[in-house]
Amino acid sequence: MQTSDNPVLLAKLPEHEATYRRLRDMVLFGNMAPGQKVTIQGITQSLQAGMTPVREAIRRLTAEGALELHENRRVSVPRLTPSQLDEIAFARLALEPRLAQMAMIRMRSEDIDALAAIDSEIDTAIEAEDVHRYLAGNFRFHFAIYEMAAAPILLSLTQSLWLRFGPSLRVVIESEASIGPDRHRDAVAAMRGQDARALSEAVEADIAQGMDRVRAELAGTASARA
Amino acid sequence: MQTSDNPVLLAKLPEHEATYRRLRDMVLFGNMAPGQKVTIQGITQSLQAGMTPVREAIRRLTAEGALELHENRRVSVPRLTPSQLDEIAFARLALEPRLAQMAMIRMRSEDIDALAAIDSEIDTAIEAEDVHRYLAGNFRFHFAIYEMAAAPILLSLTQSLWLRFGPSLRVVIESEASIGPDRHRDAVAAMRGQDARALSEAVEADIAQGMDRVRAELAGTASARA
DNA sequence: GCGGACAGATTATGATCAAATTCTTTGCGC
DNA sequence: GCGCAAAGAATTTGATCATAATCTGTCCGC
Numbered sequence: 001m002q003t004s005d006n007p008v009l010l011a012k013l014p015e016h017e018a019t020y021r022r023l024r025d026m027v028l029f030g031n032m033a034p035g036q037k038v039t040i041q042g043i044t045q046s047l048q049a050g051m052t053p054v055r056e057a058i059r060r061l062t063a064e065g066a067l068e069l070h071e072n073r074r075v076s077v078p079r080l081t082p083s084q085l086d087e088i089a090f091a092r093l094a095l096e097p098r099l100a101q102m103a104m105i106r107m108r109s110e111d112i113d114a115l116a117a118i119d120s121e122i123d124t125a126i127e128a129e130d131v132h133r134y135l136a137g138n139f140r141f142h143f144a145i146y147e148m149a150a151a152p153i154l155l156s157l158t159q160s161l162w163l164r165f166g167p168s169l170r171v172v173i174e175s176e177a178s179i180g181p182d183r184h185r186d187a188v189a190a191m192r193g194q195d196a197r198a199l200s201e202a203v204e205a206d207i208a209q210g211m212d213r214v215r216a217e218l219a220g221t222a223s224a225r226a
Numbered sequence: 227m228q229t230s231d232n233p234v235l236l237a238k239l240p241e242h243e244a245t246y247r248r249l250r251d252m253v254l255f256g257n258m259a260p261g262q263k264v265t266i267q268g269i270t271q272s273l274q275a276g277m278t279p280v281r282e283a284i285r286r287l288t289a290e291g292a293l294e295l296h297e298n299r300r301v302s303v304p305r306l307t308p309s310q311l312d313e314i315a316f317a318r319l320a321l322e323p324r325l326a327q328m329a330m331i332r333m334r335s336e337d338i339d340a341l342a343a344i345d346s347e348i349d350t351a352i353e354a355e356d357v358h359r360y361l362a363g364n365f366r367f368h369f370a371i372y373e374m375a376a377a378p379i380l381l382s383l384t385q386s387l388w389l390r391f392g393p394s395l396r397v398v399i400e401s402e403a404s405i406g407p408d409r410h411r412d413a414v415a416a417m418r419g420q421d422a423r424a425l426s427e428a429v430e431a432d433i434a435q436g437m438d439r440v441r442a443e444l445a446g447t448a449s450a451r452a
Numbered sequence: 453g454c455g456g457a458c459a460g461a462t463t464a465t466g467a468t469c470a471a472a473t474t475c476t477t478t479g480c481g482c
Numbered sequence: 483g484c485g486c487a488a489a490g491a492a493t494t495t496g497a498t499c500a501t502a503a504t505c506t507g508t509c510c511g512c
Contacts, residue, residue: 014496040462050497050498050499051500055462063286063290064289065382073461074461087380090324151313154317157317160383241463241464266495267496276466279463298496299497
């Protein structure tokens with residue numbers, strides 16, 4: 001799965017692929033709210049695309065868990081329950097530390113430098129309070145690592161998980177909670193030292209921290225809506 | 227995801243859903259060979275369906291990893307590499323024992339009886355050398371358990387994994403290797419005794435056994451093709 | 453309340469266009 | 483004259499669109 005989204009190559013993509021990526025990025029980077037309704041005709045107009053490509057993109061995202069079909073055959077952005085969030089946390093903890101370890105073995109010094117660069121971009125995004133760039137940077141940081149693991153199946157499972165909690169991140173960011181310790185920096189340090197154990201712990205801590213923030217915010221909005 | 231495929235309800239399904247399930251079952255139960263080409267017009271004719279439903283079913287299966295898109299935008303059934311098989315085995319071992327444990331807690335005595343019944347159906351299918359019924363029974367046994375875990379996200383990840391190694395099962399069966407000890411019976415016994423540890427071990431052993439058979443066969447056909 | 457018509461949205465079909473593969477033919481060199 | 487290879491035509495396949503048919507939910511009138 002291509003995550004680098006080079007704009008030069010993006011022009012030559014087939015319509016359904018371009019539509020898929022635009023919708024996916026909206027889901028991934030907090031541009032869609034949990035519970036939001038998604039209509040084919042709505043997307044058709046807002047994205048200036050035909051009906052068939054939109055249909056396909058929606059089906060694909062639905063299969064990946066990013067969107068949800070109701071019995072009425074309506075489509076919406078899933079609203080996570082605490083129990084589902086636990087499932088995601090469990091699966092992420094099972095997959096992502098492994099991916100990171102597999103990646104570390106294959107990593108060159110220059111790859112680690114690139115990761116550090118991404119991480120500092122994230123810091124500037126945080127300072128500028130640019131939510132979209134923060135989320136995009138965070139995604140790039142994690143998947144730049146995971147892609148080096150050369151484990152396409154585990155990677156696609158992980159991508160599916162990120163798609164599922166993506167919409168919930170928006171709310172987290174809006175609350176501007178405490179950022180906490182920088183687990184990315186710990187991870188980079190562990191990779192520099194080829195310390196598998198430390199890397200695993202850094203990734204686990206990052207996941208736990210992120211999921212906890214979602215969990216807290218989810219509880220907040222749930223009570224607010226009730 | 228509906229796996230019980232009740233034929234009464236199946237008539238009322240929308241075309242694209244029915245097409246999806248037929249294709250999915252073909253993938254899952256060894257009716258498609260790894261490497262086989264899948265053309266949209268070919269499916270249109272063999273399944274007597276329209277073009278749009280077939281397109282959607284293929285897109286959906288592609289998103290789930292059951293089918294593979296090439297750069298030429300052609301579609302085929304993936305041929306697993308040993309490394310990918312390791313990924314699947316790792317992910318299965320991470321997810322399925324957990325699902326089984328979650329399911330066991332919610333299980334009633336009658337549910338366990340139903341599982342035992344499925345398992346004996348499997349035995350008769352083996353005696354009759356009915357490959358399709360054996361594979362379908364095996365699938366039903368595992369997912370009857372996993373569905374009781376009430377963990378939809380972990381369930382869909384697991385389903386994606388089964389879709390990926392489904393086509394490779396055909397070859398395994400053709401070779402009619404030794405069946406080995408019946409891990410299903412061990413699992414049922416563990417559930418009867420509410421023994422989480424034993425259940426986990428039975429599931430792990432069943433997965434390891436199954437994956438090993440695929441691995442051995444995969445190595446065989448690889449050398450045969452070389 | 454109950455029922456039916458209406459509006460909005462989705463599903464499904466078939467046609468049309470574009471891309472890729474295959475096959476054939478043509479031309480060159482030996 | 484023979485064989486290889488490149489060019490091009492024909493076929494196959496995929497992508498997109500416009501449209502018709504179907505379904506769902508709602509709103510009005512009784």
